[in-house]
Amino acid sequence: MQTRSGFCYPRPESDNQDPFRGKRKLGLGFGEPYRKRHRLSSSSEAAAAAGEYGCGSGHDLFDGIPDDLVLLILSKLSASATSPSDLFAVLITCKRLKKLGVNPMVLAKVSAKSMAIRASKWCESAHRFLKLCADSGNLEACYTLGMIRFYCLGSRGNGAAMMARAAMGSHAAALYALAVIQFNGSGGAKTDKDLRAGVALCARAAFLGHIDALRELGHCLQDGYGVRRNVTEGRRFLIQANLQELATVPDAAAAAMAIGGGGGVCPLLSDFGWALEEREEHAANRFMVEWFTAKGLEEGMRMCSHGGCGRPETRRHEFRRCSVCGAVNYCSRACQALHWKLAHKAECTPMDRWNLAVAGAGAAPPAAMG
Ligand SMILES: [Zn+2]
Ligand SMILES: [Zn+2]
Incomplete structure (x- = not known):
């Protein structure tokens, strides 16, 4: 990897004039809201604003940090960010962070919560950001964009291919999503249903601990749907699904005690009559x-x-x-x-x-x- 320091490699004069130039070229569209918020009307004011953050024309400590170290920090940030704004707030800080922020090494690590884009905020920039993440090998981005393209944008073949990319990387939700598509023959005719393929995909997702896949597989085995009927084995998968649900409860020990006492709200064995708390969806x-x-x-x-x-x-x-x-x-x-x-x-x-x-x-x- 190339290591660059601002002290060793002076920047071209033109690079220091407009810190938003790179953003416009990349077309991610973060410049205008920033300008409006900070009332930046000219490039000189923008450069002055960037200077406040240590990225202006003068050299400072930030300039002395090599690129690979900044990339490492950005990777950690993108992996731990809890909302899209966490990452974008850093990217709009200066030209250098913007450029390094779209490095494949950073995009490959972008967390699921950073890609949790709301439908009301969907735009070409959001689409391009997810695509960049997916192209960098981010499996979560492949799955999310695959689902959006398949169901919302009507791009069935492309959406399924993106989900398949995630599934090949053992992304459990993508495996399960493809299983649902196979069970229903989604995007095709009724005769395109492939129950055996659905069960096979479901089994792979269940093996990775995906709760819906475990439950689906349990019901398939109990009903003999796409697989030879085996009620005992099906029941075992349903119990496993419920145990996985218990593992997602924040205070599992207290929940287990509630079961021991015969009361309280706990998802354990919810398939068999226990109350179930609504979980957070993907x-x-x-x-x-x-x-x-x-x-x-x-x-x-x-x-x-x-x-x-x-x-x-x-x-x-x-x-x-x-x-x-x-x-x-x-x-x-x-x-x-x-x-x-x-x-x-x-x-x-x-x-x-x-x-x-x-x-x-x-x-x-x-x-x-x-
Ligand atoms: Zn459904
Ligand atoms: Zn009914």
Whole structure:
């Protein structure tokens, strides 16, 4: 890697005149809001402002730090940033940080929270930023952009290819997303469903500990859907899914004590009747929910009824309906099971709910039908 120090390599005169020039050339569009916020009307004022941060024409300690060290610091920052603004606030500081901030070494480490772009803020710059991260080998960016392109932008082939790139790098959510696409034949005809491929992708995601994949695989095994029926093995995967859920609880020890005492709200064994706290959905799912809430769906298409999923149908009657009430529909068994526990158990038709309670099967979601 090339190491450069401002003391050893004087900069060309023109580089010091306008710290926003690099940003405009890269087209990331961070310059204008910064100018407005700081009322910078001319390039000389902008250069003076940059000087306050130690990046102006005068040499200072920052100039003496070699590039590879700055890259290392930026990589750590991008990996630990908790919001997109954390990273962008640094990138707009000066030309040098802007240039080093888009180095592939930094972009490959950008955290999931830094890429959690809201649908209302979606623009060409955000798209380009995610693309740069994906091209740098950032698997989270490949998955997020793949989901957005596949479902929101209608670019099915390209979106699926990006998700496949993430899946090849063992990105569990991407493996599961591709499994859902295979189960539903999303983006194609009903005959494009490939249940065996769906189960195989699901198994790989489940092996990596993905909770939805574990639950999906458990239901597939219990129902003999795309795989030979094995109720015992299916139940084992469902228990594993619930144990994984317990591991995500911040205070797992207190939750376990609550179970021991027979009370409290704990997600452990939620498939078998325990109360379940709503978990935080992935940024890609939140993006899709916001996107389709704002823009609406194509005529005749439906959203997955699990509110945190955000997947829309890609053709009519793609999703399976609840076999009891027929009023809700789901992209997957995992979404159905989760929504059943969170809401639908109380909403499904009263008579069926009463029957299920009498039969002692109130915690199990009814079978879905195509
Ligand atoms: Zn129902
Ligand atoms: Zn869903």
